[in-house]
Amino acid sequence: MRTTRFLAAAVLGGAVLPAFAGPADDACHHLQAIADANLAAIAADYAPNAVFQWVGGPLDGAYANPAAIRGVWTKFTKANGRIGHSVNELRVSANPKGATVTADVVFKASKDIKVRYVMTYRDGKLVNEIWQIDPKLKATAY
Numbered sequence: 001m002r003t004t005r006f007l008a009a010a011v012l013g014g015a016v017l018p019a020f021a022g023p024a025d026d027a028c029h030h031l032q033a034i035a036d037a038n039l040a041a042i043a044a045d046y047a048p049n050a051v052f053q054w055v056g057g058p059l060d061g062a063y064a065n066p067a068a069i070r071g072v073w074t075k076f077t078k079a080n081g082r083i084g085h086s087v088n089e090l091r092v093s094a095n096p097k098g099a100t101v102t103a104d105v106v107f108k109a110s111k112d113i114k115v116r117y118v119m120t121y122r123d124g125k126l127v128n129e130i131w132q133i134d135p136k137l138k139a140t141a142y
Helices: 002-012 023-035 039-044 066-080
Strands: 046-055 061-063 084-095 098-108 112-122 125-133
Touching (some): 023 039, 023 084, 023 098, 039 066, 061 066
Antiparallel strands (some): 046 061, 112 125
């Protein structure tokens, strides 16, 4: 847990942690790209066969190809621009076939967007992603 908190805090501060390579680092990079409204970096994180489930909110739906996923992030970044974010309880489950990263994330837009995030990686690319809007999620600052 201590490493997770340190990693999340460092990402929030904009620091780069080369010692933390792997799924946690990939997930933090992805979250930072979203907060930075960096559409090219967001899109580069996905495998060609990725599936993205957005559950709740105005972008609710299933997106199952690169153009659809890029389209939803285009709408999100256009509506919100650059925003802050905080990460709580980042956890990684991994084996040789891939890794799943879960985190509670609060994106600091005009209204906080509270998300339970689940990201599955294979070969360093996102293959499955769930963005679950969770209004009851508690925001914890590090």
